[in-house]
Amino acid sequence: IEYKKNLIPYTREQLVGKVQEKLDDKRFQHCLRVEQQAIQLAKENNYDPEKAAIAGLLHDYAKQRSDHDFIKVINDKQMSPDLLDYGNAIWHGIVGAEFIKDELHIFDEEILNAVRRHTVGAPYMTLLDQIVYMADYIEPGRDFPGVDEARKITHESLKKGVFFQTQQTLKHLIENSKPVYPGTITTYNAWQSAI
Ligand code: GDP
Ligand code: FE
Ligand code: FE
Ligand code: FE
Structure with a gap:
């Protein structure tokens, strides 16, 4: 996809290069697949494929930063200290958006919010x-077990997909005795009452 709308100060090739620089090949390839998958879902749901492509490509931009780097941003920017109780899984989206602003000079809040919300979701999601x-x-x-069902549900109804993922993630975390970020539960409650 070629960028035509000047949503960001880069061509697609330039943005791909910026993402590739910060990630190992496995994570970079995942970002390219999320970019393409986001374009498809955008087309299915009458959304701007260009903006979906940018947000999809960028979503894990900060995934491979050190805990030290994330903690520094949380403290320097006076983000919620509760974040410090979690780790990379929670930080790379919510805090990762700050790296996209600071390093890439991308300030589109719709794109930044999609990055912030890509792991734990939110009660209201655009x-x-x-x-x-x-x-x-x-x-x-x-x-993973259930991915084909997730694909089927999501292509039928994006919103049902959101609920399905949230429910599966919550189950998985609890079954594996992992800490649950409160936002994940807030997302679950909001979407179960909407479905
Ligand atoms: P990825 O970055 O492409 O691997 O995918 P995600 O950003 O969606 O998720 C990253 C990890 O965060 C996954 O292993 C999720 O299971 C995990 N995760 C999602 N919600 C929570 C939560 O509430 N608490 C914790 N500890 N992990 C979570
Ligand atoms: Fe992620
Ligand atoms: Fe990802
Ligand atoms: Fe996710």
Whole structure:
């Protein structure tokens, strides 16, 4: 996809280069697949494929930063200290958006919010938020029990996909005795009452 709308100060090739620089090949390839999956979901849901592509490509931009780098941003920017109780899984989206602003000079809040919300979701999610959240979960490289059901549900109804992912993630975290970020539960409650 070629960028035509000047949403960001780069061509697609330039942005791909910026993402590739910060990630190992496995994570970079995942970002390229999320980009393509987001374009498909955008087309299915009458959303701007260009904006979906940018947000999809960028969603894991900060995934491979050190805990030290994330903690520094949380403290320097006076983000919620509660974030310090979690780790990379929670930080790379919510805090990762700050790296996109500071390093890439991308300030489009719709794109930044889609990055912030791609792991734990939110009670209210824009169409772009939903597209990136689901593209990340069902991109063709994903292989986990239930992924085919997730794909089927998501292509039938994006919103049902959002609920399905949230429910599956919550189950998985609890079954594996992992800490649950409160935002994940807030997302679950909001979407179960909407479905
Ligand atoms: P990825 O970055 O492409 O691997 O995918 P995500 O950003 O969607 O998720 C990253 C990890 O965060 C996954 O392993 C999720 O299971 C995990 N995760 C999602 N919600 C929570 C939560 O509430 N608490 C914790 N500890 N992990 C979570
Ligand atoms: Fe992620
Ligand atoms: Fe995700
Ligand atoms: Fe991802």
